[in-house]
Amino acid sequence: MAISPKHAKADPKAFYLAKDQDQLIERYDDAATVYDAAMESDVGWRGHLALAEVVARHVDPAATLCDAGAGTGMLGDQLAERGFKTMDANDLSEGMLEVARAKGVYRDCRVMALGKPLPYDSDTYDAVTVCGVFTPNHAPASSLDELVRITKPGGLILYTLRADEEPPEFAEKHRQLEQAGRWQLVEAGKPFPSIGSEPHIRHRCWVWRVS
Ligand SMILES: C[S@@+](CC[C@H](N)C(=O)[O-])C[C@H]1O[C@@H](n2cnc3c(N)ncnc32)[C@H](O)[C@@H]1O
Structure with a gap:
């Protein structure tokens, strides 16, 4: 690259x-x-384009959505183009959120850390998105527990994850949440080349429905 x-x-x-x-x-x-x-x-990152398509297929644009690890809002921008109007963003980096804020696509942008308790009420969001953040040195698989908590029953959690080298802790977390009856699989998307400059790398988009 x-x-x-x-x-x-x-x-x-x-x-x-x-x-x-x-x-x-x-x-x-x-x-x-x-x-x-x-x-x-x-x-040549394409994850936000792919995830935006998946979100648009599964989620009504009138939904209240949380973009977790939103960064500068590359996904938010795509979703705004598809009619999403009520989106909150969080990220570790205030600098990244400053850029996101300037785009004017989010209702609220706040610094917080996935993997720790999140300052949102339970059952707040119709959908939660996480794009490019479940990756080494970033947010751990354990972040999913809090994301399930803040999603309304029947709401969706949608995210990108490496498919050519799937991190084993995510496979384990997927199983754990399924077995605990906390969510059901809606779609494990087809792996796609996600990084133009590194054609061997593939991601897939996961979609889960919270119970
Ligand atoms: C590769 S960028 C992706 C940004 C955005 N989601 C997008 O689609 O362009 C990863 C982002 O995750 C944030 N991040 C990393 N670890 C995080 C954590 N534990 N909690 C919240 N945000 C985190 C970084 O600050 C960075 O903005």
Whole structure:
């Protein structure tokens, strides 16, 4: 993956190699203003486009939606184009959220950490989306417990996950939540090439209905 010098701060390697969460936040804060350009021109990230299509197929645009780990709002932008109007965003990085806020597609943008208790009431959202955040050094599989809690019964949780190298802790979490009767599988999408500059990498979009 070749990142042009003017987008160097948004090199995904820097995020994967951050030594702890504080450094990850620092790196995303620094990258925020060039993040979208780096993803579009250099990396060729397509996850937000694929997930937006899946969300549009399963969720009514009148839904109240939470975009978890929303970053600069690349997914939110796509959803706004498809008519979604009531979307809240959260992310670890205030810098990334500042860029998201400026796009004007979210009702509320707040710093919070997936994997920890979230300051939302239970059964708040019709749908929760997570795009490109269930990845090494970012949000753990255990984040799903809180996302299930904040989703209304009958609501959907939709997210991208590596398919060519599926993280085993997610397969385990999927099983655990299914066996506990907390959610049912709606769709495990077909793996698609998600990163133009790294054609071997595949993601899939998962859709679960909360009980
Ligand atoms: C690859 S970006 C994806 C951003 C956005 N979802 C999109 O579709 O463009 C990953 C984002 O996840 C955020 N992030 C990483 N770990 C997180 C965590 N534990 N809780 C919340 N956000 C996190 C980062 O700050 C960054 O904005």
